[in-house]
Amino acid sequence: MISRLPAADPTLRRGVLFTTGGGPGGAGVPEPLNLAAVVDPGVLARYDIVGFDMRFVERSTPITCRQPEEEPGGYWVRTATYQPLKDTAAEAHEYARACARHAGWALPYATTAQAARDMDVIRARLGERKLSFLGGSYAAMLGVAYGTLFPRRVDRFVLDSPVNYDIAWRPYELKRLPAFEENYAAFTRYVADNSAAFGLGATPGEVAETLSQALAEAAIEPIVAGDHAWTTGELGSLTVIATYFEHLWPVVATNLAAILAHTPPPIPLDPRPAPLPGTPGVPADNHTAVNIAFRCGDNAWPRDLATYRHDLARLGTRYPVFGPSIANLNPCAFWSVSQDNTPPLASNRAPAALVVAALRDAAVPLANSIATARSITGSRLVTMDKQTHVPLLSGQANACLTGMVNAYLIDGQLPRHNTAC
Numbered sequence: 001m002i003s004r005l006p007a008a009d010p011t012l013r014r015g016v017l018f019t020t021g022g023g024p025g026g027a028g029v030p031e032p033l034n035l036a037a038v039v040d041p042g043v044l045a046r047y048d049i050v051g052f053d054m055r056f057v058e059r060s061t062p063i064t065c066r067q068p069e070e071e072p073g074g075y076w077v078r079t080a081t082y083q084p085l086k087d088t089a090a091e092a093h094e095y096a097r098a099c100a101r102h103a104g105w106a107l108p109y110a111t112t113a114q115a116a117r118d119m120d121v122i123r124a125r126l127g128e129r130k131l132s133f134l135g136g137s138y139a140a141m142l143g144v145a146y147g148t149l150f151p152r153r154v155d156r157f158v159l160d161s162p163v164n165y166d167i168a169w170r171p172y173e174l175k176r177l178p179a180f181e182e183n184y185a186a187f188t189r190y191v192a193d194n195s196a197a198f199g200l201g202a203t204p205g206e207v208a209e210t211l212s213q214a215l216a217e218a219a220i221e222p223i224v225a226g227d228h229a230w231t232t233g234e235l236g237s238l239t240v241i242a243t244y245f246e247h248l249w250p251v252v253a254t255n256l257a258a259i260l261a262h263t264p265p266p267i268p269l270d271p272r273p274a275p276l277p278g279t280p281g282v283p284a285d286n287h288t289a290v291n292i293a294f295r296c297g298d299n300a301w302p303r304d305l306a307t308y309r310h311d312l313a314r315l316g317t318r319y320p321v322f323g324p325s326i327a328n329l330n331p332c333a334f335w336s337v338s339q340d341n342t343p344p345l346a347s348n349r350a351p352a353a354l355v356v357a358a359l360r361d362a363a364v365p366l367a368n369s370i371a372t373a374r375s376i377t378g379s380r381l382v383t384m385d386k387q388t389h390v391p392l393l394s395g396q397a398n399a400c401l402t403g404m405v406n407a408y409l410i411d412g413q414l415p416r417h418n419t420a421c
Contacts (some may be wrong), residue, residue, distance in 0.1 A: 002050055004049070005044070013047070016050050017131075017133065018052070018123075019135055021139060022138040023138050025287040027053050027059075030276060038392060040402075046410060052119070057287070058275050059282075062281065063102075063110075063289050063290060064103060065102055065285055066101075067284065071272070072234045073237040075291060076095065076292050078330070080325070080328050088328060093334045096332075096333075104336070107337045108297070110297040114341075115142055129153075130153050133156075135160065136159075137160070140160055147351075148343040148348040156409055158409065159355045160357070161361055161364045161391070162372045169301070174311065177318075177322060177327070179362040180321070180326070183242075184243050184322070187253075188207040190253070215235055219232040223259055227264070233271075234272075239252070254266060273287040292330070298342055305329065345372065345376075346375065352379045352380070354404070355372055356369075357391070358396075359386070378414075380415045382405075
């Protein structure tokens with residue numbers, strides 16, 4: 001399923017600018033309108049903005065693992081602090097079996113490389129010789145896959161905080177642990193500095209202890225706040241939002257303070273993904289099912305429980321907030337069709353791209369963007385010093401970074417050098 005926002009000025013039209021959601025598992029059909037809010041009118045004048053739901057997402061033959069609801073944040077994750085590894089293994093194994101039963105027909109084809117081939121089919125059906133692309137996070141990694149497979153079809157590619165294709169997924173997850181811990185520590189400092197407003201602690205240590213106790217309590221019995229009972233996974237998803245986006249610190253802290261006081265959070269942040277209202281036929285667990293299917297299907301994960309036990313012992317102590325979850329086992333350990341489906345970055349022969357990133361990004365740490373820019377010959381990296389993810393697409397980019405993106409898409413002008421904005 002695709003959507004298209006036509007070029008505002010047909011006399012200036014250059015071609016199509018593709019975009020889609022991140023995740024994997026995010027919808028792409030709504031993205032042209034979202035993208036229109038962050039790029040210059042000159043970009044909108046020159047391109048048809050084309051959004052597409054990746055295969056198996058929402059409007060594109062959605063899959064299900066027949067779970068009653070989405071996981072918090074759309075990610076299957078369990079924390080070793082609250083559940084023994086053998087119990088997590090049993091739960092993950094059952095989830096993998098459920099996915100094989102209900103979506104087994106799709107799982108061999110749930111890979112980033114296959115989704116990139118879908119992009120080329122859409123390009124051909126639209127009658128375009130080449131395509132341009134602007135995507136963030138996982139979607140930027142999808143753009144890298146497209147450039148590797150179809151370099152002669154690449155026009156102008158903007159990659160906002162791309163995941164390093166060569167280390168997706170288990171190594172990438174483990175390598176981002178330091179950034180998670182650092183950004184979380186920055187959040188607790190902010191909350192402590194504003195203790196009069198939030199009442200969660202007067203020092204970072206006190207704030208961290210308050211939140212740790214709340215997560216432990218919610219793991220035993222969800223915390224009721226208004227008409228919602230907050231699970232430890234849902235509370236954890238709020239802390240992840242805080243590690244990703246410093247501009248949301250006041251929102252997350254306000255909501256956490258309200259929940260711990262057993263009152264409804266005043267600024268709703270839905271802890272679970274959902275399609276746009278009125279989107280028909282989307283299974284209750286579609287986004288989580290897609291996320292795990294692509295992350296498990298792109299390459300093989302360790303299957304020996306001893307590997308996870310070792311990683312948890314090694315990283316759970318060094319990174320006590322997020323190590324017990326990020327280093328933990330998930331259904332990929334039991335996936336039926338895991339294999340190496342990732343075309344290596346070294347084989348990318350696409351034209352130079354513009355890569356943009358924030359210095360203090362926990363979701364996709366800066367090293368990912370550096371590796372991507374270095375691997376696509378002639379590419380340029382533009383960074384800004386901010387704690388945020390996908391700075392352009394999240395609306396947190398400054399005029400310097402936004403200006404370089406617009407100049408490239410409008411005139412094809414890459415910066416002469418890598419640039420710090």
